[in-house]
Amino acid sequence: MATYAADIQPRRLMGLSPMHWLMLAIIAVALVYGGLSLRKGTVVSYASVPEAKQTARSVQVFGFLHNKGSYDAAGNWVFDIQGNNGDLMTVVYTKAKPANFEEAQSIVATGKYDSATKHFQADALLVKCPSKYQEQAKVAIGNATP
Secondary structure, three states, X not given: OOOOHHHOOOOOEOOEOHHHHHHHHHHHHHHHHHXXXXXXXXXXXXXXHHHHHHOOOOEEEEEEEOOOOEEOOOOOEEEEXXXXXXXXXXXXXXXXXXXXXXXXXEEEXXXXXXXXXXXXXXXXXXXXXXXXXXXXXXXXXXXXXX
């Protein structure tokens, strides 16, 4: 019995031909590359106050609230934060003041430092307030009878 070329089947692995595996590999590589390139632009690193003043890229700056802030003539929320080493930086936030800003102990501001105006232009604020559970614990300790 003679074997014809039409009778020879390509070797299949898990029901897929080598051509299908090649196409799947190309798609997987493209998805991984696309995901990594999109992620690269969204990663924002933490910086201290002096580092934020030196870099031109967007960073997150942690600081303690130095003053309660106020609105400027342009309607921006302006306040000062103090870094861990005591450095002060003025933060300008173009959006409305966060509702829980008055209770804030510390702030994480995301944005860029503008060396022309000597202000940190914040795109986003994360206000860190004391936990309500900490307050309840203080009250409970204060009300405890000996």
